[in-house]
Amino acid sequence: MVTKLLASRGATIQELNTIRKALSLLKGGGLAQSAYPAQVLSLILSDVIGDPLDIIASGPTVASSHSIQECFQILTTYNLLSDMPESVHTVLSGSPVEQATQKDFSHVHNVVIGSNRLALEEAKRQAEDMGYFSVLLSDTVCGEVSTIARLYCLLIQLTCLSATAGNDLLKDKVEGELSSLVAKLALPGLHLRDILRASQVEKPICLLAGGETTVQLRGNGKGGRNQELALRVALELHRARATADGRFLEKYEIVFLSGGTDGQDGPTEAAGACCSQELVGEAEREGFNVEEFLNNNDSYTFFVRFQSGHHLLMTGLTGTNVMDLHIVLIRAKGRD
Numbered sequence: 001m002v003t004k005l006l007a008s009r010g011a012t013i014q015e016l017n018t019i020r021k022a023l024s025l026l027k028g029g030g031l032a033q034s035a036y037p038a039q040v041l042s043l044i045l046s047d048v049i050g051d052p053l054d055i056i057a058s059g060p061t062v063a064s065s066h067s068i069q070e071c072f073q074i075l076t077t078y079n080l081l082s083d084m085p086e087s088v089h090t091v092l093s094g095s096p097v098e099q100a101t102q103k104d105f106s107h108v109h110n111v112v113i114g115s116n117r118l119a120l121e122e123a124k125r126q127a128e129d130m131g132y133f134s135v136l137l138s139d140t141v142c143g144e145v146s147t148i149a150r151l152y153c154l155l156i157q158l159t160c161l162s163a164t165a166g167n168d169l170l171k172d173k174v175e176g177e178l179s180s181l182v183a184k185l186a187l188p189g190l191h192l193r194d195i196l197r198a199s200q201v202e203k204p205i206c207l208l209a210g211g212e213t214t215v216q217l218r219g220n221g222k223g224g225r226n227q228e229l230a231l232r233v234a235l236e237l238h239r240a241r242a243t244a245d246g247r248f249l250e251k252y253e254i255v256f257l258s259g260g261t262d263g264q265d266g267p268t269e270a271a272g273a274c275c276s277q278e279l280v281g282e283a284e285r286e287g288f289n290v291e292e293f294l295n296n297n298d299s300y301t302f303f304v305r306f307q308s309g310h311h312l313l314m315t316g317l318t319g320t321n322v323m324d325l326h327i328v329l330i331r332a333k334g335r336d
């Protein structure tokens with residue numbers, strides 16, 4: 001109940017898990033403390049950006065550093081103090097104000113055995129085996145889904161423009177917008193130079209990135225952040241190619257895929273979806289209004305109905321979760 005309330009008010013996973021750690025006997029290092037003095041080996045799958053060990057699953061085997069003031073501060077921020085059950089107040093007011101000085105965790109070995117970066121590195125190897133020149137852009141992509149869709153549209157445009165002779169003014173414009181967006185999103189290590197280098201090679205190109213976007217739900221449709229991202233990228237590409245400057249895109253085959261590694265995107269049975277730059281045009285000809293679906297956060301309904309669900313990524317539950325993967329494939333038309 002506490003988790004649901006916090007999540008519904010938009011609390012971050014860091015805030016959520018600070019509260020969970022304070023309320024639980026096992027989280028926040030409690031499991032490792034209960035096992036003491038036995039040796040503890042913790043094999044960790046990271047579903048949090050940056051792989052912070054104390055946040056992943058609320059760190060049952062990791063020393064915790066939260067304070068009770070922090071918990072009250074979080075509950076106050078989301079206006080939830082008075083909604084908390086009596087038991088929560090009892091536990092919080094009975095806890096020491098500061099965590100006791102660092103306990104001994106020398107009996108614990110924490111090892112990250114699965115992460116978004118590991119998944120991306122394997123995807124990169126697979127793409128290279130398939131003949132793609134591959135660039136791993138980032139494993140920390142996060143932000144509002146429409147901003148991230150813009151990011152990918154600009155990345156795709158820059159890649160294509162760099163491979164096309166001429167267009168220097170447009171390329172500078174796209175690179176300028178991209179650089180300020182990357183700075184705004186504070187995406188460390190997104191190597192634009194590598195994209196420019198990729199455009200100089202003869203091979204088809206694969207750009208790989210990962211993380212987790214957020215969706216501000218405004219409608220009452222059915223969807224997930226990956227399907228919404230794919231549909232928004234499709235709309236961005238559609239708009240870009242409709243401008244006087246955007247004709248260069250037509251020389252390229254472009255596929256964008258966004259998928260959740262757990263195999264389930266939001267409350268749907270798809271893991272995500274893919275799109276091409278032609279998707280919105282084709283959808284319009286078939287009578288679909290993509291913007292309307294997006295305004296209602298109804299990406300799943302769109303993808304199910306459009307071309308018999310052909311663009312949906314259906315993997316089934318994978319039994320793991322290392323967040324989402326975003327993959328762009330670009331090939332000059334007429335090239336094998």
Ligand SMILES: Nc1ncnc2c1ncn2[C@@H]1O[C@H](COP(=O)(O)OP(=O)(O)OP(=O)(O)O)[C@@H](O)[C@H]1O
Nearest residue numbers: 215221222223224225228260262265266267297298
């Ligand atoms: N109609 C919708 N359109 C787009 N996104 C949606 C929709 N409904 C829910 N979501 C998104 O789905 C997510 C909630 O689903 P889920 O419980 O699978 O997420 P999660 O537990 O955060 O993710 P995961 O388990 O994949 O790490 C949230 O990111 C939410 O914004």
Ligand SMILES: O=C(O)[C@H](O)CO
Nearest residue numbers: 047048055056057058
């Ligand atoms: O379950 C959780 O605590 C979150 O998914 C972070 O690991």
